Amino acid sequence: MASEQSDVPSLYAAREPIFPKRISGRFRSLKWAIMAVTLAIYYVTPWIRWDRGPAMPDQAVLVDLANRRFFFFWIEIWPHEFYFVAGLLVMAGLGLFLFTAALGRVWCGYACPQTVWTDLFMTVERWIEGDRNARIRLHRAPWSLAKARLRGAKWAAWLLIAVATGGAWVFYFTDAPTLARDLVTLNAHPVAWLTIAILTATTFVFGGFAREQICIYACPWPRIQAAMMDEDTLTVGYRDWRGEPRGKAAPSTTKGDCIDCMACVNVCPMGIDIRDGQQLECITCALCIDACDEMMDRTGRPRGLVGYLALSDETAERAGAAPRPLLRHVLRPRMIVYAGLWSGIGALLVAGLVLRSAVDMNVTPVRNPLFVTMSDGGVRNAYELRLRSKQHDPRSYVFAVTGEGAEALTLTVEGEPAGAVTVPADQTLTRRIYLTAPPGAALAGGETSPITLTVADTDGPARSSVQTVFHGRNLQ
Numbered sequence: 001m002a003s004e005q006s007d008v009p010s011l012y013a014a015r016e017p018i019f020p021k022r023i024s025g026r027f028r029s030l031k032w033a034i035m036a037v038t039l040a041i042y043y044v045t046p047w048i049r050w051d052r053g054p055a056m057p058d059q060a061v062l063v064d065l066a067n068r069r070f071f072f073f074w075i076e077i078w079p080h081e082f083y084f085v086a087g088l089l090v091m092a093g094l095g096l097f098l099f100t101a102a103l104g105r106v107w108c109g110y111a112c113p114q115t116v117w118t119d120l121f122m123t124v125e126r127w128i129e130g131d132r133n134a135r136i137r138l139h140r141a142p143w144s145l146a147k148a149r150l151r152g153a154k155w156a157a158w159l160l161i162a163v164a165t166g167g168a169w170v171f172y173f174t175d176a177p178t179l180a181r182d183l184v185t186l187n188a189h190p191v192a193w194l195t196i197a198i199l200t201a202t203t204f205v206f207g208g209f210a211r212e213q214i215c216i217y218a219c220p221w222p223r224i225q226a227a228m229m230d231e232d233t234l235t236v237g238y239r240d241w242r243g244e245p246r247g248k249a250a251p252s253t254t255k256g257d258c259i260d261c262m263a264c265v266n267v268c269p270m271g272i273d274i275r276d277g278q279q280l281e282c283i284t285c286a287l288c289i290d291a292c293d294e295m296m297d298r299t300g301r302p303r304g305l306v307g308y309l310a311l312s313d314e315t316a317e318r319a320g321a322a323p324r325p326l327l328r329h330v331l332r333p334r335m336i337v338y339a340g341l342w343s344g345i346g347a348l349l350v351a352g353l354v355l356r357s358a359v360d361m362n363v364t365p366v367r368n369p370l371f372v373t374m375s376d377g378g379v380r381n382a383y384e385l386r387l388r389s390k391q392h393d394p395r396s397y398v399f400a401v402t403g404e405g406a407e408a409l410t411l412t413v414e415g416e417p418a419g420a421v422t423v424p425a426d427q428t429l430t431r432r433i434y435l436t437a438p439p440g441a442a443l444a445g446g447e448t449s450p451i452t453l454t455v456a457d458t459d460g461p462a463r464s465s466v467q468t469v470f471h472g473r474n475l476q
């Protein structure tokens with residue numbers, strides 16, 4: 001039995017460490033710029049202040065879980081307006097479809113947090129341990145004081161970045177300066193500590209050690225993207241018709257342009273060889289393009305042996321034609337449909353934001369009893385009112401009832417003899433309201449009559465109306 005088991009090949013393969021080499025070039029510069037912008041947005045945003053008035057949070061971007069609000073500069077989203085967030089998520093999904101259909105896994109290669117933080121961790125690693133060859137030597141060297149010092153410095157730097165990353169995340173959920181003070185004085189809520197600890201650990205492990213394994217094994221996107229790409233999608237590829245047969249010899253009629261220098265492989269953060277064709281592991285970071293272009297420049301060959309190319313261009317390119325221009329690949333019916341849907345949803349969201357009222361009203365007729373006959377023969381209906389004022393200062397609201405015969409109705413608000421209510425800034429007020437029809441009124445002797453209740457801000461344009469009913473005495 002034991003010998004049978006030992007004959008079975010192991011399905012486990014240990015990770016082969018990857019030591020990407022430093023490279024400069026157009027795409028590397030673009031990646032630096034995107035990295036700087038995305039990291040700056042992430043770390044700085046919670047510290048931007050935004051004056052909304054004395055009773056309101058002054059943090060520009062805040063997910064206020066305690067009060068169930070989302071603040072984004074001048075926009076405030078309440079829980080019942082979650083459709084705005086849903087709309088944004090749909091737009092993000094469509095945007096991803098659009099970019100993937102046009103440029104393959106451009107999100108993975110440039111803007112995915114896993115890519116950005118791994119890139120940051122690799123940069124720190126390079127500063128401390130040196131470039132590819134120095135890191136390979138260090139990896140193979142036995143443990144020594146020098147190796148321990150370099151590894152310790154690297155891990156300490158990674159840990160600092162990981163703590164800053166976890167720390168920045170919690171600042172989005174509460175007032176950042178207050179939480180920072182609470183963290184420094186060790187008075188922060190345990191949930192804040194726990195969140196920081198979890199995000200610190202995941203950032204440290206994902207960016208420092210798991211790296212490309214997250215992209216290959218944990219992320220579903222590489223599998224999904226294949227369904228979104230077609231033969232017109234521009235993606236990073238190797239022009240084998242130009243490069244093969246590869247070889248180290250000087251340019252000749254018997255050799256292709258690839259000098260087999262391995263520069264494209266050595267810079268690849270996924271550790272793959274683009275000359276083997278398109279692979280699931282490729283995140284289209286385009287660093288191999290920079291590496292190969294540098295080699296082509298050095299050897300006096302034309303750039304673009306490794307470059308962005310589309311399957312639909314291959315036949316023509318093999319025959320010696322130039323690739324079609326970028327716009328011909330991007331302006332396709334599919335892309336126009338995606339862009340149209342994206343813009344349509346965006347326009348609807350903007351219209352919804354602009355047109356929404358600063359006050360919302362919910363009115364629920366009390367059903368038990370449906371009406372009360374007063375001692376004088378009049379009929380009274382009661383309603384549960386929820387008045388949501390999204391204004392940033394206390395506001396006074398008055399009510400009006402309209403409908404056939406509604407002019408005879410008298411409206412009173414429980415606990416508010418003046419009939420008007422004052423709602424504190426950004427709060428919801430609940431009250432019971434009563435509508436009373438005098439004895440001889442048509443609504444008092446009728447069945448169920450539709451009416452409209454309107455609330456209006458006494459000092460501003462905000463108003464809201466709801467349709468409801470008034471139950472008369474003849475109700476069957």
Ligand code: SF4
Pocket residue numbers: 236264267268269270271272273274281282283284285286287288289
């Ligand atoms: S093959 Fe090129 S584009 Fe793909 S991950 Fe490697 S370096 Fe980036």
Ligand code: SF4
Pocket residue numbers: 238243257258259260261262263264265275291292293295305306
């Ligand atoms: S960098 Fe260019 S020339 Fe060098 S091995 Fe890669 S494809 Fe060939």
